[in-house]
Amino acid sequence: MHSNRRINVDPAKIHCYIRELDRSLLRLAKSSTSIKSLTFIDSELKRVEQCIVRAARESGNLVASRFGGILEISSKGSKTGKDLVTDVDRASQNLIANIMSETCPGHVLLGEEDPPDKKQEASDWMWIVDPIDGTTNYVNSSNIYAISIAALYKGETVAAAIWIPWPNDDGFELMHARKGHGTWIGDSKLHVHPENETGVPATGILSSFPRWMPKAFNINKQLMENQGEIRNGGSACYEQFMVAKGSMQYAITGVASTWDFAAGILLINEAGGKVMRLNSDGLFENFNGWAENYKPDPQTYERLRKWRGLILSGPPRTVDFVAANLSLKQPRLFTRIKMLFNN
Known part of the structure; x- marks a missing residue:
């Protein structure tokens, strides 16, 4: 035999539960919007990273093709032989600037080889470029030099690539990253040198x-x-x-x-x-x-x-x-x- 029991429900508590459910649904909706927003941002970051990698690779090909050849060399400062710049530095920066304009319209470039009196407004998106870092090495046929490109969003680097010459089949290595996704050369994810618990630098490294x-x-x-x-x-x-x-x-x-x-x-x-x-x-x-x-x-x-x-x-x-x-x-x-x- 079943007994009939009357369950007393407090209407105030029901109202409380409904209100909390509404809040939970609102939080979920906001979270979904945030996730969609983050997905959009990351897809844009990935695209910008790909543009930077392309620019670094093409610039690297240009710079490497002129290595050890005849260069137009001058000094940016008043002292001859100091702060050298070559026609290849300028050609490299121009190539990167053209790729940026083609693939990322609205982005602004700040480069080492800009004229010192250049007037320009910053933008939310900026490319910071060193078309050849180590020009003195490059001029003297030393292959310790690099091409560096970074994309800043409101002042923070969110995508980057550095190209260097390297004695492998390709003749170079191209390192790249975008925020939150690690640093890579090809399919290899990189990590800084292993450290000990004390942080004391190791001998022989x-x-x-x-x-x-x-x-x-x-x-x-x-x-x-x-x-x-x-x-x-x-x-x-x-x-x-x-x-x-x-x-x-x-x-x-x-x-x-x-x-x-x-x-x-x-x-x-x-x-x-x-x-x-x-x-x-x-x-x-x-x-x-x-x-x-x-x-x-x-x-x-x-x-x-x-x-x-x-x-x-x-x-x-x-x-x-x-x-x-x-x-x-x-x-x-x-x-x-x-x-x-x-x-």
């Missing part, structure tokens, strides 16, 4: 910092005795390529310009590394680009063009160890270095 570093910084004993095998290649982009590939355990690079770092910072971050910049207080701090106070105006373009920095990059614990064991020597030297930083 390549490292890099400028020759003037010991004059400008106190280098603590721990780092002095564990620097790794120091090499200076003469190309900031090439060295960052080697850090992202895991061939170099860390690098201190600069003082150099936006186009020397815009691609490298994403390639290293996406390969599991860390990037720091010497700030205006003389301390290394995390660095991810130029998004702070970014506006699509002439002032932002000029700020990016004039920006200079000293960058430390590598595996996270190694970078932290190196940064903790460096300090500037003299206040007056600090003042001189500080003048190089304008943000």
Whole structure:
């Protein structure tokens, strides 16, 4: 026999449940919209990455075809033989600019070989280009040089490629990344050099910092005795390529310009590394680009063009160890270095 039971339901509770259900459905709807938005953004990033890879490959072919040949060489500065530029630098940048205009209309290019008096508004999308980083090496038939292209969205690097000559069947390696998808050469996903728990650089593994570093910084004993095998290649982009590939355990690079770092910072971050910049207080701090106070105006373009920095990059614990064991020597030297930083 079944007994009939009366269930008392509080109307206020039912109203509460319905209201919570409505909220849950609204959150789900917003989440779906967000997912669609993210999918659209990533598809656009993938397209931009493909355009950059194409530009780097075609520019690399051009530059490699002129390597060791007759070049038109001049100096950008007043001192002959310093800050060299060739007709190939300019041809490389023009080729990249044409590909950008063809494939990504509305994007704006900032390149090393722009005229110094160029007036231009920044845009949400910008390509930061070094058409040949290591021109002095290139002029002297040294194959340590690189072509670097980065796409910035509102000041943050979101896609990047660096091309370097390499002794393989292709004659080059082309490294690329887009935000959130790792760093790649062909089908190989890259990772920065393995680090130990302490972050102490390993003996027998390549490292890099400028020759003037010991004059400008106190280098603590721990780092002095564990620097790794120091090499200076003469190309900031090439060295960052080697850090992202895991061939170099860390690098201190600069003082150099936006186009020397815009691609490298994403390639290293996406390969599991860390990037720091010497700030205006003389301390290394995390660095991810130029998004702070970014506006699509002439002032932002000029700020990016004039920006200079000293960058430390590598595996996270190694970078932290190196940064903790460096300090500037003299206040007056600090003042001189500080003048190089304008943000």
